[in-house]
Amino acid sequence: MNLLPVTVALAGLLALWELAIALFRVPGFVLPRPLDIATAVMENPGLYASGMLLTALEAIGGFAAGAALGFGLAVLMVLFRPLERALVPIAIAISSVPSIAFIPLALVWFGLGPVSKVAMAALAVVFVVLLNTLNGLKRPDREAINLLRSFGAGRLGILWRLQLPAAMPAVVTGLRVGLARSTIAVIVAEMLGAYAGIGQIIYQATVQVDALHVWAGVAVATAGSLLLNAVLVAVDRRLVWWS
Amino acid sequence: MPAEGLLALRNVWKRFHSGGTETVALHDVDFVIEPGQFVTLIGPSGCGKSTLFNIIAGLEEPDGDGSVLFQGQPQRHRDLLGKVSFMPQKDLLFPWRTVLDNAALALEIEGMPRKAARQKAAALFPEFGLQGFEKHYPRQLSGGMRQRVALMRTFLFERELLLLDEPFGALDALTRSMMQRWLLEIWARHRRTVLFITHDIDEAIFLGDRVIVMSARPGTVRCDERVDLPRPRSGEVMLTPQFLDVKRRLLAIVEEESRKTFSASA
Numbered sequence: 001m002n003l004l005p006v007t008v009a010l011a012g013l014l015a016l017w018e019l020a021i022a023l024f025r026v027p028g029f030v031l032p033r034p035l036d037i038a039t040a041v042m043e044n045p046g047l048y049a050s051g052m053l054l055t056a057l058e059a060i061g062g063f064a065a066g067a068a069l070g071f072g073l074a075v076l077m078v079l080f081r082p083l084e085r086a087l088v089p090i091a092i093a094i095s096s097v098p099s100i101a102f103i104p105l106a107l108v109w110f111g112l113g114p115v116s117k118v119a120m121a122a123l124a125v126v127f128v129v130l131l132n133t134l135n136g137l138k139r140p141d142r143e144a145i146n147l148l149r150s151f152g153a154g155r156l157g158i159l160w161r162l163q164l165p166a167a168m169p170a171v172v173t174g175l176r177v178g179l180a181r182s183t184i185a186v187i188v189a190e191m192l193g194a195y196a197g198i199g200q201i202i203y204q205a206t207v208q209v210d211a212l213h214v215w216a217g218v219a220v221a222t223a224g225s226l227l228l229n230a231v232l233v234a235v236d237r238r239l240v241w242w243s
Numbered sequence: 244m245p246a247e248g249l250l251a252l253r254n255v256w257k258r259f260h261s262g263g264t265e266t267v268a269l270h271d272v273d274f275v276i277e278p279g280q281f282v283t284l285i286g287p288s289g290c291g292k293s294t295l296f297n298i299i300a301g302l303e304e305p306d307g308d309g310s311v312l313f314q315g316q317p318q319r320h321r322d323l324l325g326k327v328s329f330m331p332q333k334d335l336l337f338p339w340r341t342v343l344d345n346a347a348l349a350l351e352i353e354g355m356p357r358k359a360a361r362q363k364a365a366a367l368f369p370e371f372g373l374q375g376f377e378k379h380y381p382r383q384l385s386g387g388m389r390q391r392v393a394l395m396r397t398f399l400f401e402r403e404l405l406l407l408d409e410p411f412g413a414l415d416a417l418t419r420s421m422m423q424r425w426l427l428e429i430w431a432r433h434r435r436t437v438l439f440i441t442h443d444i445d446e447a448i449f450l451g452d453r454v455i456v457m458s459a460r461p462g463t464v465r466c467d468e469r470v471d472l473p474r475p476r477s478g479e480v481m482l483t484p485q486f487l488d489v490k491r492r493l494l495a496i497v498e499e500e501s502r503k504t505f506s507a508s509a
């Protein structure tokens with residue numbers, strides 16, 4: 001992947017940002033200078049690093065659990081079609097409510113610690129992976145399935161040799177959307193109630209009307225999600241190795 | 244070998260029901276295939292050729308009226324799955340498998356360990372003109388090569404009866420005639436029984452020991468013609484009076500049936 005264009009664009013954006021502040025004399029509480037934000041982070045690296053680490057672990061843990069659950073359920077559903085007919089409408093109903101809406105419940109059920117965040121991250125990813133995987137598994141047409149049947153393949157052989165590989169591009173789409181949703185869910189949950197984590201840092205700074213540190217928290221969170229996304233892109237390439 | 248040949252179809256019917264309307268795809272199809280024969284099947288589009296293959300491959304059940312006998316044994320629904328090697332109309336190569344792994348697919352399904360399956364498939368690559376392409380992916384191949392991979396996959400599923408559904412239908416004329424001659428060579432060496440669907444009269448006569456012409460839908464056997472041209476056959480054979488004689492006769496029938504299809508759909 002060529003990182004040059006995005007690096008140039010980012011540098012240009014930051015330069016424009018600095019320039020605009022100098023030109024229009026924007027006060028720091030409205031929009032701080034990028035350099036000041038970076039300094040704010042560097043003055044207290046331990047706080048931001050440990051906050052981001054916790055947030056990332058919660059997001060990854062919940063994402064992995066939710067994605068595995070969604071994937072597993074989808075596989076079960078294609079093997080037992082009645083299960084699909086029974087559960088998919090419910091899945092669609094739940095997933096049409098923004099998962100963020102469940103945060104207060106999660107905090108009541110699982111407390112202010114990491115468990116509620118992991119649960120929210122899992123909830124944010126499970127349905128999108130479930131529905132995408134299900135669609136992917138059903139993608140092979142009758143003719144391809146018939147080819148394998150003519151070679152004597154059974155249900156599991158067809159699943160393993162045809163449906164699973166054919167589903168991978170759809171699974172990857174589900175994972176990408178799911179990861180973004182998981183990170184958002186964790187950060188918002190931390191803002192609404194937590195002992196630590198980057199969301200909590202942003203919330204604290206907001207309460208203290210400390211715009212600079214709100215920005216610092218947002219900047220660290222953005223960098224963290226970008227990193228998570230890069231890891232996922234590498235994983236995706238292994239899942240869809242042929243294109 | 245029993246009197247019924249390798250494969251016998253007796254009064255085979257197939258009706259499809261969808262949305263309250265009935266489509267009769269096949270009616271009273273009746274023929275016998277002798278072992279080692281190369282039989283070509285020709286008929287207008289939509290006359291039920293692919294449906295017939297699906298029945299012979301065990302993928303689709305014929306209606307209760309008739310019966311399918313394989314090696315003298317009556318076959319019930321699904322009995323034939325895994326017993327004949329079937330090449331569908333589309334090549335259906337899997338984009339995630341290399342050419343080698345696509346070719347070895349049937350062997351793997353039969354339970355052969357992957358390594359052995361690959362070895363066995365690799366041995367056929369020179370003969371199929373695909374040497375050096377083992378590690379390629381299907382999207383990197385030309386249409387003619389894809390078709391050869393699909394054929395190799397079918398060949399490696401070693402069954403007495405081969406069903407080839409318009410394997411060269413999508414190829415240009417030049418590639419097509421090369422592939423025809425090449426297929427005859429392979430067939431001469433491996434000697435399997437072949438049932439071959441085509442839209443092309445020249446192809447049907449050039450390849451076949453026998454040409455079965457199907458009627459417009461509902462499909463049935465309209466005529467069953469022996470082709471006694473000597474083998475091995477070269478392209479020249481298409482210019483002989485004997486060839487042209489058979490062609491003239493078949494052309495009249497095929498055109499008549501195609502016209503029926505055309506006016507029925509117009």
Ligand SMILES: Nc1ncnc2c1ncn2[C@@H]1O[C@H](COP(=O)(O)OP(=O)(O)OP(=O)(O)O)[C@@H](O)[C@H]1O
Pocket residue numbers: 259260261266267268287288289290291292293294295332460
């Ligand atoms: N599963 C099905 N349900 C309903 N109708 C079907 C089904 N399969 C085939 N048919 C119908 O049966 C008829 C025969 O189809 P078939 O695919 O066997 O034709 P064909 O001779 O192979 O045509 P072509 O030469 O275009 O490949 C067609 O009218 C088709 O619409």
Ligand SMILES: [Mg+2]
Pocket residue numbers: 292293294332408
């Ligand atoms: Mg067909």
